[in-house]
Amino acid sequence: MHPDLERVLIDTATLQNRVQALGTAIAQATVNAPELVLVGILKGSLIFMADLMRSIGREVCYDCIAVSSYGASTESSGVVRLNKDLDLDITGKHVIIVEDIIDSGLTLKYVHDLLLRRNPAALEICALLNKPERRNVNVQVDYRGFDIPNEFVVGYGLDYAERYRNLPYIGVLSPRVYTH
Ligand code: 5GP
Ligand code: MG
Ligand code: MG
Numbered sequence: 001m002h003p004d005l006e007r008v009l010i011d012t013a014t015l016q017n018r019v020q021a022l023g024t025a026i027a028q029a030t031v032n033a034p035e036l037v038l039v040g041i042l043k044g045s046l047i048f049m050a051d052l053m054r055s056i057g058r059e060v061c062y063d064c065i066a067v068s069s070y071g072a073s074t075e076s077s078g079v080v081r082l083n084k085d086l087d088l089d090i091t092g093k094h095v096i097i098v099e100d101i102i103d104s105g106l107t108l109k110y111v112h113d114l115l116l117r118r119n120p121a122a123l124e125i126c127a128l129l130n131k132p133e134r135r136n137v138n139v140q141v142d143y144r145g146f147d148i149p150n151e152f153v154v155g156y157g158l159d160y161a162e163r164y165r166n167l168p169y170i171g172v173l174s175p176r177v178y179t180h
Helices: 012-029 046-055 106-116
Strands: 005-010 036-042 061-068 081-084 094-102 122-130 143-147 170-173
Touching: 012 046, 012 122, 012 143, 036 046, 036 106, 046 061, 046 094, 061 106, 094 106, 106 122
Parallel strands: 036 061, 036 094, 094 122, 122 143
Antiparallel strands: 005 170, 061 081
């Protein structure tokens, strides 16, 4: 385990099994959708989306969108900003937004509302992690990996000040790393 972690929350094998199950669920739910597009929210969803798209087992396109709300802090600023838009036209397509973690829900609400205005045939949300205690805007998560407690986690794409994204598991960061 990385020395900056308090404990491992979700190990590699558990992550892989759950991602495979999400991929199977998405494949079943989209059998009648001719065009499926995954939209990853950079940068945190990158590793999850890479594994997820290979577990879906059908033709899928992907694109990325970049937004920011956090900066180098463990608390959301509450303001979401669009840093990079999609390249693909999603009109008439079955779109699934792929996110690493849903906390307050502000990021997903912003991206969902933005993409809905482009008239996709369907617009769903897939989030690997969910912190139910922290939700303050209502968003429907169609595919969800794990509900987790209200602790700051890193790894498998999730960072603290751009560190720890490449850890192959999810761990709870020791508060001593971010409290000075
Ligand atoms: P929300 O807008 O739902 O409050 O926050 C979503 C974003 O905040 C996530 O995409 C992620 O970037 C960041 N975030 C929320 N909770 C955590 C956490 O426990 N660990 C990390 N690394 N990022 C988090
Ligand atoms: Mg994110
Ligand atoms: Mg971050």
